[in-house]
Each structure stands twice: as C-alpha cells, then as structure tokens.
Amino acid sequence: MLDIKFIREFPEQVRAGLINKNEKDRVDEVLELDKQRRENLTKTEELKARRNTVSQEVGKLKAKGENADHIIAEMKSVADQIKEMDERLREIEEKLTNLLMYIPNLPHSSVPVGKTAEENIEVRRWLPEGFSFDKQEGLLDHKELGKKLSMLDFDRGAKISGSGFAVYTGRGATLERALINFMLDFHLKNHGYTEILPPMLVNKNSMIGTGQLPKMEDDMYKMERDELYAIPTAEVPITNLHNGEILNESDLPVNYVGYTACFRREAGSHGKESKGFLRVHQFNKVEMVKLVKPETSYDELEKLVGNAEAILQALKIPYRILMLCSGDLSFSAAKCYDIETWSPAENRWLEASSCSNFENFQARRANIRFRKTDDKKVEFVHTLNGSGLATSRLMVSLMETYQTPEGKLIVPEVLQKYTGFNVIG
RNA sequence: GGAGAGAUGGCAGAGUGGUUGAAUGCGGCGGUCUUGAAAACCGUUGUGGGUUAUGCUCACCGGGGGUUCGAAUCCCUCUCUCUCCGCCA
Structure with missing residues (x-):
C-alpha cells in the first residue's frame, strides 16, 4: 500500500x-x-470532543447528586448525529482503503521504463566452462528424458490430480529432494540465513499483507470452508511471520530461507508454454526473505540476487540476469531481477527466480515496523524476497544440461552426496 | 467435535459503567550520588489519525457489532490461548 500522505503531496x-x-x-x-x-x-471529531466534555459534566453532576436530565436529552441528539456521521465516514474510508489496496507499488528510479518483457534489460550472464549454445544431436527434452529414465510421470499426475501436477518417481524424486536440501544447506552455511518451515495454508490477512489479495484472488487455490488459501510462494507465510510487530533495529536485517511447495491456479494459461514443468500448479521452491532497514534495501537486493546466483554456479547451470522494466514489474515490487536458466531443448531461457525489493509497500500492508535505536521512532521495514530457487524450471535446465549422448543423466557434483548416486539411467 | 476459563501498555498484573490512555511492579531511557559500577532516590517512558499546531483534538484495553449522555468495564458475535473429554497422523 502506498502512503496516502505521499500521494497527497x-x-x-x-x-x-x-x-x-x-x-x-x-x-x-x-x-x-x-x-x-x-x-x-x-466535523465528526468536533462533535465527539463536545460529547466527551459534556458526558464528563454529567458524571460530576450525578456525583454531587444533582439532576442532569436536560443535558442528557441534548446529548442524545448529538449521539445520533455522531452515529450518522461515523457511518458516512466509514463508507468513505472503506472506499478509500479498497482503492488503495488495488494501487500497485511504484517503480524505483533505477528501473528502466518499458511496456513489456521485451524491454527488460539483460544485466549479465554466466556460462559454465566449455558451454555452447549449439544443440546436442538427439537431445531429449526434460519430459521425454523424465519418462525414459522413469524420473517423472506427468500422465499419472494428471490422473490423480489433474493436468499441471507432476509426479516424481524413483531417482527423480530423490534428485528433487537432493536439490532442495542442497539449496537450503548452501544458503544456511554460506549466506547467513535462518531456516523456516512454515504452514502452506494461510489466512486472508496474510495474503493481503504481501499483496496477493485482493487483486490476484483468481490465481490462488482457496479452501472455501475454512477461509484458507494455498500459498503461491513461501514469501506469504514467511514475510507475515512479523505481521503487526515492531522489531528492534538491532534485529535487522532479518534473513529467512525456507522450503515450501507452491500452488498456483495459473488461470487461463494453457498451450505449448505449459508443457511438462514449464508451467505447473504445484512446484517446490526454496525462498529467501529479508526484512531490512530502508537505507540498506537496495544493497540487500543485490546480495539476494548474488545468493541465488551462487546456487546456479555451484550447480554449473548457465543463467542470465534480467532487470525488469517498469511495465513487467509485479504488483508489489519496486524493483526486480529475474534469473533465467538456459534450456537447451527449448532453446530459450526459463525464469527460475525472481528477486524483488518491495520497499515499504508490503510492510505497510502487513504493518511490520522497527524501532530505531537512536531516536526511538518507529518506521516501516523494507521487505525483499527471492527464489533461491524454484526447482521445476531449474530441473528442466538441469536435466537437459547434464544429459549424456546416450540419454543418461549425470547428477551434478554438488548433489551427489545428497543423492547417494551419480548417474541416472 | 463437546464442556469450561481467559485475552489489558515491552513484560507481569490491577481495574467490572463517570477526569482511566489506563493503578502498581519489573524492564527501558534521562538525571542525582559514585573514581567507575551496583544499590538508592528523582524524573520520564504506547501507537495511529486530523488540524498552517511551541498547541488543540479524535481513536485504540484480541477483532467486529450493539446498549448508554458516557464503555477497558454491560450485551452479541468472531478469532486465538489454556484446562478437561472425544477423535486422530
């Protein structure tokens, strides 16, 4: 939510x-x-001020045993007026709040102005030693390879749940689990995060806090009966951990990392873009969340991106970093970098991470503040989050990058101690 | 799911209709004392909104609604916590 005073000014x-x-x-x-x-x-407050003083008078009169009926009769009509005006005020405030809830965050001054994803700017790319964009002869895409090696089963996923739900089987399941554990351990050991394993169903208030509601209601799974939503990202429960709290300045920055499954309805998106893992309703993601002092948030954003990149470098998977243009920015974000990994079979880049600074937009909605050490004043924190990373798209790049000419899959070196095997097939 | 108890400021804990934004204790901050520290003593200590204001004012005692001239206090409702019973991975 934007600051009404800022809009006014x-x-x-x-x-x-x-x-x-x-x-x-x-x-x-x-x-x-x-x-x-x-x-x-x-106007309402003037009436209330009068009511307060006169009501006190009544109390004093009664204490002295005197009659106050005439004042009470007069105040009765004032009370009615107040009620009426409070009602009108409530309506206006409801409209205003509702309107503000639908107004997105503003782009940061360093964000390039642009309409669509075409105008995003590639900031840098990283390619492993000996990498080539030339497509290997007979390369299988992740879906074909997954089937051949009995790692992935999209057909049975569709049977038990519906299209867009994947089943990992055998060594595929182990590889997925290894990837999640590797990423968590890596961030914990090297980047100073605290691990969180949050609920994956949250209430409406949390969804409003991080900005998914009211605007993206249709993109989410909702449990009508219990008024709970399946989280689209761990950002929601983890950021809202401190909803309504006033933190100490010395507690900042707060750095959390957590694994959750993520659920997205992806209403209206079908077609070849949605093949296999390219678009699913449920996927696994390791998410980094930061609550920081305002003046540090843009430095923290760079660190966040760096943390995600370190994972890809350790896995030796080619990627590039995009700075999103203003038009491609999500509702709550002031600035965002996307990380895209290379898919040899699709012959294109796939979005595997999104690292954003929300400044105080989410903090206002979720009312997350901190008390400054020097002057004791309270101020909104800045919130950031970034995927570190989502496994589904990453798995596509991994399976295609680590495929041998014989159609086997080499397990990336850093994952081998987690899987207990170093090749599939 | 059933029965009961509870929710007050950073924490603990009073307050059951009339100067109560809220006693008291602890904690925090400032000061006196001290070579320094502790102790003691004194002072201070919530958040948000409106107002061209060194001020005035409104709201907030889990959330929402109601009764009343007046609500932390009474009523309704929701949420959460605790105890007991049931069910259960």
Missing part, C-alpha cells in the same frame, strides 16, 4: 509511476476520497 510522481507500470491512473479518485475523508473527520 506528490500526486504527479505517483501518476507517472502508475502509467509506467501499465496501470490505471486513479490518483484523482484517491485525492477526492481523501479530501472527503478529512472533511468528515474534522
């Missing part, structure tokens, strides 16, 4: 940000409601 800056993000400019609506709100508030 710098409406043109907000307007420009919304336009760059391909969003509807609703600044004037906000300003009008804000104006109405303040007008009504002032």
